[in-house]
Amino acid sequence: MWHTTLKMKDMKFLLHYKMNFEILNNLVLELTHFSHLNSLNLVRPQLNIKKIVAIVIYRFAHGSSATYMVNQFNVGASII
Numbered sequence: 296m297w298h299t300t301l302k303m304k305d306m307k308f309l310l311h312y313k314m315n316f317e318i319l320n321n322l323v324l325e326l327t328h329f330s331h332l333n334s335l336n337l338v339r340p341q342l343n344i345k346k347i348v349a350i351v352i353y354r355f356a357h358g359s360s361a362t363y364m365v366n367q368f369n370v371g372a373s374i375i
Contacts, residue, residue: 312353313352313356346370361375
């Protein structure tokens with residue numbers, strides 16, 4: 296059983312995101328370069344890239360509804 300040898304953080308991420316924590320961090324690092332907008336007309340502050348990736352991966356992993364995702368991640372419906 297390889298599940299017993301995983302760290303607790305990896306087990307949590309496997310359960311929620313269907314990937315381990317290291318892969319999620321690598322994905323965030325790859326996408327960080329694309330997350331910086333040069334617009335100064337933002338009404339709200341930008342979301343953290345890690346939160347955006349977590350939302351997308353969670354939705355892909357579970358196929359959850361937009362309403363559930365709004366409540367789960369505490370973001371607006373337009374973000375989802």
